[in-house]
Amino acid sequence: MVEFQDVSVTYNSSGVDALNKINLKINDGDFAFVVGPSGAGKSTLIKLVLKEIDATSGTVLVNGFNLKKLRRGKVPALRRTIGVVFQDFRLIPTMTVYENVAFVLRVIDAPAKYIRSRVPYVISLVGLSDKAKCYPTELSGGEQQRVALARALVNDPQLIIADEPTGNIDPALSYEIVELLKSINECGTTILMVTHEHDLVRYFGGRIININKGNVDFDEVVGGVQNES
């Protein structure tokens, strides 16, 4: 569960008000699309959830943690409940695809045996089995994005946040990726996906949150084309 109560964010360095008194509640098991123009504050919203930045004012609750009161030492515990696909991928260039995915499990001290079976499975889910031994620089943009997605999925988190997970992927694959996220959502994982691709949103429907200039403009459940047919 993610809840924003009157949350504002102002970046000191540029003086930009990225979010203005946002109120938003995403329940466990929701699937929400976050849309909005460039610079609206979508990535800022995600940074808040990860406690990468702190809210200038207001309260952020994530998976039972009150982020304002969360001590430094507890941040890893919070982050282990969340899987993230970053807009700029953030893969570790010195690790292979396999290692990039596996080390998330090593971080949570998973048994070696589990790692050996889980990682190849997740990599196959995103269709990269034959690239498992490549380094990120040897992959195309779309392939890197899928590695980032595999990394977000691998430790079966309560909440998956994806910032433009289909930004570098061709349409056919984009649909497959959202289908994948949908099926994960059906097993109870909350999913928050930032996207610019209105086609995708129109097709799948569901909860759509539109952010504009730091405000929530629109927040409703919309039927998708997919379900009509």
Place this chain on the structure above:
Amino acid sequence: MVEFQDVSVTYNSSGVDALNKINLKINDGDFAFVVGPSGAGKSTLIKLVLKEIDATSGTVLVNGFNLKKLRRGKVPALRRTIGVVFQDFRLIPTMTVYENVAFVLRVIDAPAKYIRSRVPYVISLVGLSDKAKCYPTELSGGEQQRVALARALVNDPQLIIADEPTGNIDPALSYEIVELLKSINECGTTILMVTHEHDLVRYFGGRIININKGNVDFDEVVGGVQNES
């Protein structure tokens, strides 16, 4: 003018055949969309044009340079005729937006006076006048992408190559960006744009090159929705 004659590329490290005997000719003044699934070889095509990599076999001609025979010392001369938007932006993190754009002109030894007038103009074209003093890390994904575009435009190159220039930008802005590229094209600049957004391609029409598994599948001029209305 860009011409590929029987060009193949095989990456040694992964053994992937990224391009197979491609033949392609893009004339001066063309506007071409390059589409195709993830990992098809689109970015590889661009790397060839920039002489970032060399073709395993075949001939690549760019703006009158035969890239196979081009000596190291002449590579800067080639690159100065090309403006590029990279899929991963490649902004210099230690420079402000203004400096990131301006240094392209400094590289070609442009007069200081010209730099002072040209750079703000180009930054205003991509709508970032109020962010000129920000550093790349202080920008949203879409804003970074627009800085990359401004950098590609600034020295008025013969050829602009854009790899997913709208990947992180909301639809409304995407249309504006392509309009901008179109108007630049009308002044005689050749433009090669890689994109996954079929909506854009459908709307604007023009020459569409579809690459699939290292081969050119489709290469035709298609009428756009824009022109019909």
Place this chain on the structure above:
Amino acid sequence: MKASSLRYLVHQGVTGIWKNRMMTFASFCILLVSLLMVGLASLTAINLTRIISGIEDKSEVVVVISDNATKENEKELEKHLKAIPNVHTISLYTKEEAWEGMLDSMTEEERAFFKYADENPLPDTYRLTVKDIEIMSDTTAQIETLDFVESTQSPTSFADVLISIRRIFSIIAVAVVSALVVVSLVIISNTTRASVFARRKEINIMKYVGATNAFIRIPFFVEGMIVGLVAAIGALLMTKFAYEGVYNIFSDDSVIWVIMGMKKLYSFKELLFPVSISYLAAGAVIGAVGTSISTGKHLKV
């Protein structure tokens, strides 16, 4: 933490050495040079102390005994001299011995004269060595108050020289060693900070997927420790080489040693154990702590 995880982290540290070979090599060089220089400076200081204490042992106070002293008076005097705390050794040098010694030290021409001397004009003397050369003048003053002491001759000027030399050497040695220690720390912390800086993205990403600080630090720690140990071994070998080179030079030119009246240098074998232990400990600690401390800054994400 599971054994398998620990094994993984240690393995990461080991492979990190090769992955970051450039940085690692820089750290290695700096550690090696620092250890080597501080080590050689310390060894020099240790040997200088030994040489100086050797010279100290040889600087004697001559106590001239009155002509009218009997054997009993001399015995009495010896007891009193022994009671003085700063007196180390004491030996009687009779007028006959003194005469022989004097003849020995003369040139042929000079000796020719003394052949005709009918009486030995030299007095009996006690020759003392002192424990602390720096308070020698107090000691001689005390001795001169005793009965049957005609006069004392102490190598005051020579003692002054020795004291000055020791003072200069200790100032220089302390200055050199402490400068090197400070400099090494600055350089090492800078290099490791640079190494961590080059990997800050990696650290950053790890933090984002919920890695604890320990998880991130252990590989750096292992890496730093290994580099430190290897540098220590390298420094040890080079120290051995340099030390034995110098040692052999000094051993060959025995003339110097005789004239300077110095004890022999310590052989490297005598020093091997403490030197090895110090090098390895210093290398491992500086490497490990230096590397892992500098990760701290980037862990605050």
Place this chain on the structure above:
Amino acid sequence: MKASSLRYLVHQGVTGIWKNRMMTFASFCILLVSLLMVGLASLTAINLTRIISGIEDKSEVVVVISDNATKENEKELEKHLKAIPNVHTISLYTKEEAWEGMLDSMTEEERAFFKYADENPLPDTYRLTVKDIEIMSDTTAQIETLDFVESTQSPTSFADVLISIRRIFSIIAVAVVSALVVVSLVIISNTTRASVFARRKEINIMKYVGATNAFIRIPFFVEGMIVGLVAAIGALLMTKFAYEGVYNIFSDDSVIWVIMGMKKLYSFKELLFPVSISYLAAGAVIGAVGTSISTGKHLKV
């Protein structure tokens, strides 16, 4: 290249110092330490050479003149001695002077005897200093073949000692200085390589927009040169401080100098000009070349 572009590149270099302050500081430290150590070692070597040549000047060969030589014979002999290439200075020491000197150097008791000597048994002598102490034994052999030379006395054992000392000092000095030079180069090239490595993306991007290699190198070059110059100034100040400290210690204890028969050390003022020039040149060259050479690797894009 336009003046404005050059100004821009120089400015980039200057601001680069602050932007990369961490790396810059590391380079600065290493350069400073290297210059300081090589500089101090060289100054020590220079002074040792002066001291040794001072001792050399004082080591005399005594040429004993036959009893039956007349004043004319002595003059003749002096001419022959002066003709020997290795002879530096020559002075006559008559038997009367020798007698005075001998009495002066004696203790009270010894002197008592000589009072009664009716004839001066000492011979006239020439005292020579030589140019090169190492071939002194050849020179004395040559002198002994001359007429009216009774015998020669040369301080052979003392000369041997001096020669040994000089040999040891020069070996140690050369070893220390060359080790430091090599080590500094390794460390500096590593640090600058690390600095360039941290900026490899930047360099890479510049290449993609058509920058020439010179364009990329100039800022690094300027940065390195400035850092080198600043390090040289720092090293110069520290050298002055350290040198004058040691200089004062030695000046105070004049006893040592008298006994060791050494010339005074060079004052820092005498050395200021060559030392400053060497420091600044070395700092600027090492800084600039070191930094710009290591950019080479990343320019191949």
